[in-house]
Amino acid sequence: MSDGASSPETTTEIEEDPHEGGFRAHTAITTERGGPRYGEFSEQVRALMDNVRYACPPPEVADELIEQLAAINEKLDATRIDEWHSPSGTRIDLPARGNITLPPFEVTDVNDDGVFATVTFRDFHLGGNKAAHGGHVAVAFDDLGGYASAVAIQGVCRTAYLTVQYRSITPLNTPLQAHTWADRVDGRKVFTKGAIYDGDRLCAEMDALFIKLNPGQQ
Ligand SMILES: CCCCCCCC(=O)SCCNC(=O)CCNC(=O)[C@H](O)C(C)(C)COP(=O)(O)OP(=O)(O)OC[C@H]1O[C@@H](n2cnc3c(N)ncnc32)[C@H](O)[C@@H]1OP(=O)(O)O
Numbered sequence: 001m002s003d004g005a006s007s008p009e010t011t012t013e014i015e016e017d018p019h020e021g022g023f024r025a026h027t028a029i030t031t032e033r034g035g036p037r038y039g040e041f042s043e044q045v046r047a048l049m050d051n052v053r054y055a056c057p058p059p060e061v062a063d064e065l066i067e068q069l070a071a072i073n074e075k076l077d078a079t080r081i082d083e084w085h086s087p088s089g090t091r092i093d094l095p096a097r098g099n100i101t102l103p104p105f106e107v108t109d110v111n112d113d114g115v116f117a118t119v120t121f122r123d124f125h126l127g128g129n130k131a132a133h134g135g136h137v138a139v140a141f142d143d144l145g146g147y148a149s150a151v152a153i154q155g156v157c158r159t160a161y162l163t164v165q166y167r168s169i170t171p172l173n174t175p176l177q178a179h180t181w182a183d184r185v186d187g188r189k190v191f192t193k194g195a196i197y198d199g200d201r202l203c204a205e206m207d208a209l210f211i212k213l214n215p216g217q218q
Contacts, residue, residue, distance in 0.1 A: 121171070157211055
């Protein structure tokens with residue numbers, strides 16, 4: 001029995017050696033984890049997060065929702081698995097690789113000029129007065145910057161620092177153009193830049209350092 005708040009005791013570890021450092025698992029990339037409806041499932045969770053951000057449930061509705069959510073959490077708790085085999089983060093066919101903790105993005109191109117993506121901040125990502133929260137903007141940059149760094153240096157990187165210049169309001173529920181690229185590589189260091197635009201308008205810029213992990217490095 002679980003209260004649904006946290007339940008690591010039920011997380012199933014799969015017996016193999018899935019880890020060689022960083023984010024890299026030995027497990028195969030597959031778009032089949034979670035089944036054919038995992039994308040719909042993720043979208044329902046995102047819709048829940050959006051609705052909760054704006055919801056003001058009257059007490060009787062809250063009573064009902066608490067029961068329903070507790071039942072859902074109990075059901076989900078029973079399906080927990082280790083991070084390497086979880087579909088979230090590995091479903092490369094879905095927005096943000098199926099990771100609902102990231103603002104949903106779709107990578108449109110990866111080439112010598114870097115990574116190009118469309119990112120949409122949703123109601124859940126509200127900072128205030130219809131604008132995206134700056135932290136969520138940084139999350140998008142971290143992931144897409146990490147991607148550009150990994151491509152540039154052909155290895156897994158971790159963020160050493162990441163700064164964001166917020167140039168103008170980043171709107172919600174608007175497909176925005178994101179671009180991240182390796183500006184300079186020096187040994188294991190990838191100096192990476194990024195920008196998010198709403199059409200011609202610059203919303204934010206990133207200046208970051210990603211470090212290529214050594215073999216086995218966490
Ligand atoms: C596709 C999916 C993409 C997903 C991307 C998501 C990325 C993330 O969010 S990672 C999570 C956030 N980051 C972290 O938790 C990292 C925590 N920090 C660390 O683990 C370590 O400090 C780490 C790995 C960054 C560097 O440590 P280590 O490998 O020992 O390197 P270290 O020898 O200290 O430094 C290497 C070089 O970088 C430089 N350096 C390291 N950190 C910094 C820094 N913050 N500022 C400036 N320079 C730095 C060092 O001076 C050194 O330079 P040089 O080679 O010229 O002497």
